[in-house]
Amino acid sequence: MKEIINCAAYSQGRRIADVKLDHVHETLRETNQFVWIGLHEPSEEILTRVQKEFGLHDLAVEDAHTAHQRSKVEMYGNSVFIVIRTAQINLERHIDFGETHFFVGANFIVTVRHGSSVSYADVRLRCENSPVLLGKGQGFALYAVMDFIVDKYFPVVHELEQSLEKLEDKIFNEKPSRETTEQIYQLKRELLEVKRAISPLVDICNRLMRFDIGCISEETRPYFRDVYDNVVRINEIMDNTRELLNTALEANFSLISISQNDVSKKFAGWAAIIAIPTMVAGFYGMNFRFMPEVEWEYGFYAVIVLTIVACSLLYYFFRKSGWL
Amino acid sequence: MKEIINCAAYSQGRRIADVKLDHVHETLRETNQFVWIGLHEPSEEILTRVQKEFGLHDLAVEDAHTAHQRSKVEMYGNSVFIVIRTAQINLERHIDFGETHFFVGANFIVTVRHGSSVSYADVRLRCENSPVLLGKGQGFALYAVMDFIVDKYFPVVHELEQSLEKLEDKIFNEKPSRETTEQIYQLKRELLEVKRAISPLVDICNRLMRFDIGCISEETRPYFRDVYDNVVRINEIMDNTRELLNTALEANFSLISISQNDVSKKFAGWAAIIAIPTMVAGFYGMNFRFMPEVEWEYGFYAVIVLTIVACSLLYYFFRKSGWL
Amino acid sequence: MKEIINCAAYSQGRRIADVKLDHVHETLRETNQFVWIGLHEPSEEILTRVQKEFGLHDLAVEDAHTAHQRSKVEMYGNSVFIVIRTAQINLERHIDFGETHFFVGANFIVTVRHGSSVSYADVRLRCENSPVLLGKGQGFALYAVMDFIVDKYFPVVHELEQSLEKLEDKIFNEKPSRETTEQIYQLKRELLEVKRAISPLVDICNRLMRFDIGCISEETRPYFRDVYDNVVRINEIMDNTRELLNTALEANFSLISISQNDVSKKFAGWAAIIAIPTMVAGFYGMNFRFMPEVEWEYGFYAVIVLTIVACSLLYYFFRKSGWL
C-alpha cells in the first residue's frame, strides 16, 4: 500500500489540483486555498518532508510516527495536532483498533492513518461532492473525517450490546457454565478497551467546539457539536452496558447458587425415597426367629409392592412441595 | 395521522389565526405575534418547508428528521433547537419511549413529535385558556410542553417503584427462584433506560433557566426552574431505586444461601434420624449365634418400637435446636 | 387544628402586636418592623390572602400548597421561597416525614407546615426571649426555625445508627436468618429516604450563607453556617452508616457461608462415625460359613463394644481437628 494516498489543493470547496508533496509550500503561498494530504503509515522520511513543508513541531511529528497514543488534541502555535483512536468490526466480528493523527494549520490538513482502518478516500469524495460545505475550509475536512471515525464506533457498540443480549439469554435460559462466566469477563475486557478509546473524544470535541482555534473557522464549530453528541451517546451506551454487565455477572452468580440449591434438593429428595426400601430390607434382614409374614409364600412380593407404593407416595409429596 | 397537527398565530396570549405553512413568513413579519406549529413525524418535504420559512440551521433540521437522538439543547444564532426524550406507560404497563424536538426562535415555536407519545393538543388548549401566561411568549409554550413531558415521567417512575416493591415481596416472602433474579435484572435494565432518557434534562433545564437566550423572555425563566425541580426529583428517585435494587439483588443472593443452608440442615437432620433404624437393623442382621431377644416371640416388634421411639426423640431434639 | 397558628409584628426583636391577616399590608408599611406568620396546612383561600398581602409569586404559592416537594431554595425578585423536608421519630420509633415552606421578604416571614411535624410555637417563644438576636430581623427567625428542624434530624440519625448496631449484634452473635437480611434491606431503605430528605439542605444552607440575599441581613449569615455544619455532619454520619451497612450485608453473607460450611462439616463428621457400625454390621451380616467369634457367646456384645470404642475415637479425633 502506498504511503501518500492523496495530496490535493482545494479552493472554495473545489479540488483544483493534485500537488506533489515537495511543491506543497508553493501552493500554501496562494490565499483562499488549502491543501489536504492523506497518509497511511508513512515512513520517517515522508513525515520529515511533511514537517518541513508545513513547519510542524518536533514533538507532534514524533507522536505521529508512533502509534498506540492516547486520543488527544494539542495546540502548537497556530496549528493543531489531534490523535484519535479508531475502532471497527472486522469480518470475524472482532474489534480492530487503529489510530488517525491530524495536523491542521492555517491552510492545510494532514491525516495520518495507523493500524487497521478504512481509507478516508470516500469521505474526501463525499466532501468534494458538496463544495458549499467544504468551502468552509480545512475545519470542515477535519469534521468530515472525525464524523466518519465516530460513526464507525456505532456498529462496534451495537456488537457489544448484542453480545450482552446473547449472554443474557445464556444466563437466564441455559445452565450455569464456566463458559458463560468467562464470556462475561471477556466482554467486560472488550468494553473497557472500547471505552478507553472513545472517552477522551468527549474532551477533544468539547475543545474543538468551544475554544477559539484559529485554523478552524467559526461556522464549522456547530459541526463538532454534532460529533460531540454522537460521542456522548456512545459513552452513555457504554456506561449502561457496563453497569448491566456487572449486574449480569451478579445475576449469573445468583443463578449458580439457585442451581446448587436445586441439586441439593433433588439429591435430598431421592435420598429420602431410597431410604424407604433400605430400611424395609434392613428390618426384614434381621435374624429374629419370629417375624411377620416371613413364612408367607408371597411375603417377599408383598413387601416389595408396599415399598414401591410408599416410595411413590413420597415422590408425589416431594414433587408437590418442590423438592423434586 | 396527519403530519401538521396545528399551525396557529398568537398575539398577547390569544390565538388570532390558523396559518398555512407556506404563509408563515408573512405572519412572522408582524410584531408582537408568534407562530406555534405542531408536527408529528413529518416527511422530509414538510421539514424542508419549515426550514425555509423559519431559516433553520441544516444540522438542526437533519437532527429533527432522525429519531433516537440524545436529549440536548443547542443554540444556533438566535434560535434554539431542543431534543427531549419522552417516556410513558402504555396499556400493557410497559414503557414506551418517544422523542420531541423543538425549534424556538424570536417569534415562533415548532414542536416535532417522534415515536409513541401523547398529542400536545391538550397542552395547547390549556395554554390558550390562560392568555395572561401564554402572553409571555413562545418561551411559555415551550415550558408548557416540557412540563407536560416531564409530568408523564412520574407514572413511569411510580411504575418502576411498584415493580421494585413487588420484587421485594417476592424476595422476602417467597422461595428464591430463577424468575425473581431475572426480574431484578430486567428491572435494572428498564431503570437504566429511563435514567438515560431523563438525566440529560437536568442540564437542559439548567441552561434554559440560567443562560441568556434571546427567544425566551426573562419572566418565563422561573417556570423552567419548576421543570428543573421535577427533573431533579425524578432523578433522585431513580438513583434511590437503583441503589435499592442493587441491595435487593444482594439480599436475594443472601436468601438463596440461607435457603441452601436450610436444605442442608434438613437433609442432615433426616439422614441422622434414618441412621438409627439402619444401624439397629444392621446389628440384628449380623450372623452371631447368640444375640439378645432374637428367640423372643415379640423381639422383632420390640426392636421396631424402640427404634421409632429413638427416632422420635432425635426428631424432637433436632426440631428444638433448629435443624429441622 | 387551626390554620393560622400565629401572626404577629416585631420591632427591634420585640413582639409589638398580634395582627389580623387582612391588616398585614398596613403593618408592612411601617419601617423597622417585620411580620412573622405561622400557618399549618392552610386552605387555598388562606394562601391566596397571604399571597395578596405580600405580593408572592404564583409558582411559589402553588408549590406551598402541594406537599411532597423537594427541599429547595428559590429566589423571586426580592423575596425567597424555601422548602425544607422535616423528619422526626414518633412514639412507635418510626420516622415521620413532613415539610415546611418559608416565604421570606423585606419585612416578613411566613412559615407553612405540612405533614407531621412539631409546632414552631416554642421556637418563636425562645426567639422572643432573646430580643437582641431577633432584632437582627426576619433572617434570624428563619435561622431559628431551620436550626430547630435540623436539630430534629439528630435523633433520627441516632435511631438509624442504633438500628445498625442492633443488626451488627444479630449478624455476629446470632444464627443467620431471613429476618436479619430483610432488616438490613429495610434499614437501607430508611437510610436512603432520610438521606434524600437531608442532602439538598447542604446546598440550601450554602446559598443562604454565601449569596447576597437582600431580605437576610448580613449579620445573620454566620448563623446559617452553623446550620450548614450540622447538616454536613448529619450527611457524613449517613454516608458512614450507609457504607457500614453495605459491609454488614456482605459480612452477613460471609457468615451464612461459614455457617453452611459448619453444617457440611458436622454432617460429614457424623456420617463418617455412623459408617463404622454400618460397615461392621454389614460384614458380620455376610453369609460365610466360617466367621470369627460368630459362635462365641459374647461375640455380639464384643462387636458392639468395639464399634462404640472406634466411634468414640473417631469422634474425639474429629472434635480435635474442628470437624465437629
Next chain:
Amino acid sequence: MKEIINCAAYSQGRRIADVKLDHVHETLRETNQFVWIGLHEPSEEILTRVQKEFGLHDLAVEDAHTAHQRSKVEMYGNSVFIVIRTAQINLERHIDFGETHFFVGANFIVTVRHGSSVSYADVRLRCENSPVLLGKGQGFALYAVMDFIVDKYFPVVHELEQSLEKLEDKIFNEKPSRETTEQIYQLKRELLEVKRAISPLVDICNRLMRFDIGCISEETRPYFRDVYDNVVRINEIMDNTRELLNTALEANFSLISISQNDVSKKFAGWAAIIAIPTMVAGFYGMNFRFMPEVEWEYGFYAVIVLTIVACSLLYYFFRKSGWL
C-alpha cells in the same frame, strides 16, 4: 487537671511574661506582641472571660464549649475559629478521639483541648526554643499545634495498616472463621471513623494556605502546605487501606467457598471409599443358596482383604486427582 494550662505573652518569638487571664486585654494593647493561651476543657465561666478579653463571636464560643464538632474553619471578621478532631493510639492500642479548638486573632491564639489528647506544653516548649520561627507570629503557633496533631495520626494509620496485615495473614493462612469476618467489619468501622475525623482537614489546610487571612502572616503559609501534604498522604493511605479491606472481605468470602468445596470433595471421596465394603457386605449378605467361596474356610478373610485393597486403590486414585 486545671483548666488554664498556660497563658503567656510573646514578642519577637520570645516569651516575655506569664499573663493573668483578666489582664490579657492590657497586654493586647502593646504592639508586636501576641498572647498564647492554652485551655483544657474549660468551664463556661472561663470561656466567657476569654470571650470578653478577646471579643470573640457568640457562635464560636458556643461551639468551643461543646465537643463532638466536625473539623472546620470559620472566619468571624478578623479572627478565625478552627475545630480539629484529634486521634491517637492509647496504651491498649485502641484509638482515642478528641478535639481541639483554636481562636486566632490579630495578636492572640487560644487553644481549647477536649477529650483525650496529649498536652500541647511540649509543642509550646519546642516553639519557644526556635524564636526565629515563633517570631513569625501566632500563625506559626497555630501551625506548630496543627502539625503536632496531624503527626499523631500517623501511628493511628500505621496501626490500621498493621491490623489489615494481620487480617490478611488470618484470611490466607488460617481456616475461615466467624472471628475473621467480624474483625474485617470492625476494622472497616474504625477506618471510617478515622477517615471522617481526618478528611475535612484537607479543606481546612487548603483554606489556611490559600486564602488571605489577616491574622496569619504570609510567610507562615508554606508551613500549612506542609501540614496539607501530610493530611493528603494520610487520606490516600486511608483510601488505599479501605479499598484493600473491601477486597480482603471478598477474598475471604472466596476462600470460605473454596473451603466449602474442599469439605464437599473430601466427603464425597470418603463416601465413595466406604461404599465399596458396604456393597461387598451387602452382596455376601444375600440369602442365595449358592454363593462363591461361602463355604471356604478363609472366605470371610479373603473378602475383607480384597475390600481393603480396593479401598486403598480408590484412596490412592482420589488422592492423585485432588479429591482427598
Next chain:
Amino acid sequence: MKEIINCAAYSQGRRIADVKLDHVHETLRETNQFVWIGLHEPSEEILTRVQKEFGLHDLAVEDAHTAHQRSKVEMYGNSVFIVIRTAQINLERHIDFGETHFFVGANFIVTVRHGSSVSYADVRLRCENSPVLLGKGQGFALYAVMDFIVDKYFPVVHELEQSLEKLEDKIFNEKPSRETTEQIYQLKRELLEVKRAISPLVDICNRLMRFDIGCISEETRPYFRDVYDNVVRINEIMDNTRELLNTALEANFSLISISQNDVSKKFAGWAAIIAIPTMVAGFYGMNFRFMPEVEWEYGFYAVIVLTIVACSLLYYFFRKSGWL
C-alpha cells in the same frame, strides 16, 4: 556510592565546566549559564551546603532529606521544589519504589535520588548530545529526567498487565484454588501502590505545563505536555486493570461456585448409581422363606449381572444429562 554524582555548568546547551559544590555561587553569577547537580542520598551536611549555595527554603530542604514523601510540586518564591516517586522492575520481577527530588531555580537544577532507582547519568549524557534542546535551559533538564522516570513506569504497568493475564489463565483454565485468590489480592495491593505513586503526577505535569513558572522557559512547556500524556495513559491503564481485576475476583468466585455445583452433581450421580446394588442386596438379604431364584444355582451371579447392567444404564443416562 558517592553522594555527589555530578556537578556541572552548562551554557547554550553545552557542558562548559565541572564545578566544585563550594564554588557554585561563583558560577551562578554568570549569565546565560545554569548548573546541574546530581545527588544520591546526600548527607545532611551536603544538603546544607547545597541549600546555602542556592538559597533554598528550609521546608524544602527538610523534605529533601526524608524519603517517603508524596509526589508533589511546591513553589517557593522563584524556585520550585518537586518530589516524584519512581518505580521500576528489579531482576526478581518485583517492583522497587524510589523517590527523586528536584530543586529548580533561575539558573540551576538539583536532582536528589532516594531509594532504588537508576542513575540519571545516561539522561544527562543524552541531553548533552542534543545541545539545541538542552539550550532551552534547566527546564529541559527537568523534563528529560521526568520523562525518563515516567518511561520507567511502562514496564511496571506492563508487568502488572501480564500478571493479570496469567491470573486470568489460572482462573478460567485451572481449578479454583486458595493461591489464585491470594494472588488476585496481592496484585490488587501492588496495583494500588503503583497507582498511588503515579496518580499525583497528573496534577504535577498539569501545573508545570499550565502555570507561569519563571524558572521554566515557555518553549519547554509543550514537553511537559508530553510527560502529561504518558502519565494519563499509565493512569488509564491502571484504572482499567483495576476494574478488570475486580471483575476477575468476582468471576473467580462464580467459578468456585460452579465447581462446587459440579462436585455436588457428581456426588449425587454416583450416590444414585451405588444405591442400586445396595437396594438389591438389601432385598435379597431379607429373611423370607420364599424368594425368587434364591435356590437357583446361578441366582447370585444373575443378580450381580443385572445390577451391573442397571448401574451402567443409569451411568449412561446421567452422563447424557450432564450430572456426571
